[in-house]
Amino acid sequence: MSVTTYQNYIGGEWVAAKSGETFESRSPADADVLLGRFAASGAADVDAAVTAASEARASWRRTSAIARANILHKAAEILASRVNDVGRELTIEEGKTLKEGIGETGRAVQILRYYAGEAQQPDGEHYPSANPNTLLYTVREPVGVVGVITPWNFPIAIPAWKIAPALAFGNTVVFKPATYTPLLAVRFVEALAEAGLPPGVVNLVTGSAGGVGDPLIDDDRVTAISFTGSEPVGRSVAKRVSARGGKVQLELGGKNPAIVFADADLDHAVNHLVSGAMWSSGQKCTATSRALLDASIADEVTRRLTERIGGLATGDPLADSTQVGPVISDEAVNRILGDIESAESEGARLLAGGSKLEGDGRERGNFVAPTLFGEMNPESRFGQEEVFGPVLGITTVKDMDEALEIANSVRFGLSASIFTSDLGKAMHFINGIDAGIVHVNAETPGAEPQVPFGGYKSSSSYSREQGKSARDFYTQIKTVYVDLPSPA
Ligand code: UN1
DSSP states (O other), rough: OOOOOOOOTTEEEOOOOTTTTTTEEEEEEEEEEEEEEEOOOHHHHHHHHHHHHHHHHHHHSSSSSHHHHHHHHHHHHHHHHHHHHHHHHHHHHOOOOOOHHHHHHHHHHHHHHHHHHHHHHHOEEOOOOOOOEEEEEEEEEEEEEEEOOSSSSSHHHHHHHHHHHHHTOOOEEEEEOTOOOOHHHHHHHHHHHHHOOOTSSEOOOOIIIIIIIIHHHTTTTEEEEESOOHHHHHHHHHHHHHHOOOEEEHHHOOOOOHHHHHHOOOHHHHHHHHHHHGGGGSSTTTTTEEEEEEHHHHHHHHHHHHHHHHHHOBBTTTTTTTOOOOSSOOOHHHHHHHHHHHHHHTTTTTEEOBBBBOSGGGGGGBBOOEEEEOOOOOHHHHHHSSSOOOOEEEEEEEEEHHHHHTTTTTSSESSSEEEEEEEHHHHHHHOOOOEEEEEEESSSOOTTSOOOBBEEEBBBSSSSSSSSSHHHEEEEEEEEEOOOOOOO
């Protein structure tokens, strides 16, 4: 079978890395499946991309918002026409189930449509002035060249929710996708290119963090960087970008709690705990990783969770019957198994899973059994740190105050859920929880494009993505005083 070699997209052309080198993308479900070869880029490629983005800046900024919106609409329709094929490639490249892969691709379409609309919304405000002869208003202008650094776990939705608003509001982009999922990045950029985006407005450079990420982060011409990924990398990105006076936005980890009270619909709560913790193999920064169960129903819910999580069908993500696919890499398997071991050594009680899965072809991929622990000590490492895998820990709580105290005891604050039929309890929780996103009677993951997305504390950088908040990051404000000539 012939294997395609994919290239960078710079200044409107598909071009190989200057070094001529490539890297491979293989399926995490089966290392024998090679999706393609991709440009292993370096500083010279980043330089060419940033130059192209800088040169395209002035004319893209002058392009009307309506014309920009029309291109985003067209890209949405192109991607929509390919949603099943691209969704399938997403599943093969990233490993989430086919339903999730197609669902995520549909979400990218929705995001493109949303920002096509958002581009046409008001871009400033008019104010009264102390001087009756002064016309006083603000206008939002693009920040310039934006560097977009994205993770592998949402290989098309996250690029869409960073790149679509950047373009809608008149910026040009250099896009560095995760090395595990370059094909999905190519598919997204193809849709934009085919929609008629002018050369240089979006540039794709594939390659490693050292080869591509570092020169992009440190390039003075890149005025803003939007990053989603791990906390240590994000913190270092922020330090470097801030040190050179750039604008930066981070989306990092989570240790998201879901609290279940006795008055909840328990069937519903169990369904959402399982999906929140296990879909996409738990590899979402919004995944449910802590189940805080009211003491009166803890045994019953634990029993049901053990049965459900122990029975999840884990295997080929393309198969209809599969509920949980692989994790992203061999290193991820080892890291997650290490976390499982350390949870046990800290006294958590293993109730389901806990090991690598082989057999039925799974030995060619990276499969970890969906894992459930009881008696998670909230102060232990397991109770505090993100696992980023199919692992859920249970802690029993005696009341709302204890639940909130434990929920808020971690340094993250991305998403949180409460399951209850008592409105008073729900409101108490909503007001008391340190989280950027709160769900009542629903799982912790999920992000609709029309509302802000982001976390409290170490989960983000006190800025928000998506919704109308995206305009805050991707624009700067010009305040204009027009002193009118004295009336005749
Ligand atoms: C979701 O919950 O559907 O990297 C989106 C992540 C988050 C996105 C979660 N930034 O997992």
